[in-house]
Amino acid sequence: MIWAMVAQLSWLISDPKPVSNAQVRHLATCLAAVDQRDSLALVRSQIASSEQGQISQRMSSDHPACLQRHGWSLVNSDVERGMISEIYLHKQPSMLERVSRMPDKPPVRPSDAVLGRAFLYAYATCLYRAAPARSATVLGTEADSPEERAAVVAYGDLLKGCMPNNISYHLNFSDLRTRIATVVYYAATSDLT
Structure with a gap:
């Protein structure tokens, strides 16, 4: 089985x-x-x-x-x-517009104990909360495009600042994008900020 x-x-x-x-x-x-x-x-x-x-x-x-x-x-x-x-x-474009107007918050690095699939969600949550407008921009790009890459790279220091200390992660743009979309939609519909 x-x-x-x-x-x-x-x-x-x-x-x-x-x-x-x-x-x-x-x-x-x-x-x-x-x-x-x-x-x-x-x-x-x-x-x-x-x-x-x-x-x-x-x-x-x-x-x-x-x-x-x-x-x-x-x-x-x-x-x-x-x-x-x-x-x-x-x-519902108004959802992404609302997210893009949210204020940035200081990044909260996920715990070193966060592993596996929980890691990607914690990482995406940190990026979203620290830079909601950037997250909306990422989701506004064409998937698998140079614009998507540029939008993700534009998170800048947050890509490291949201990374748990014990994890080495080779950035997978598609996986990160799907987790960001999940976190943004969930937050926008549950008023989780």
Whole structure:
């Protein structure tokens, strides 16, 4: 059973046929279009919770056509959530405008004990709170573009200031973008600042 789960998740780690961000965005667009109820439940659920995973699995089960277009049977709920969050942020531009007007706060470096998927969320939360306008700018760029890279790099010293001391992280623009989208959408809809 465990090996079957590892095999299904292997595309996230080392898929011999690389998954493009465009394919995952297409999947997120498909899921958001065919299942608005669960899409909204997913992006409003507690971040990185078991509820998030359950909703993501249900969406994958209920709408296999969205996944099968790309030959997938399972998708990473964090990536899916981030991309669907970004879709909803762009459907309601006033949310990103509101975020862009929020004041910067001093960065709060995540604890050195934060590891794994919690690390990326803590990192994105720190960046968002320390530079909300910059976060809105990142999400306003075309994914996988030179503008996206420039917008992320423009966080400047915050890229290090929000990094836990014990973690060495090779910046993955796509992963960071999905976590920023998740954090921004969650904060904008729950008044979490």
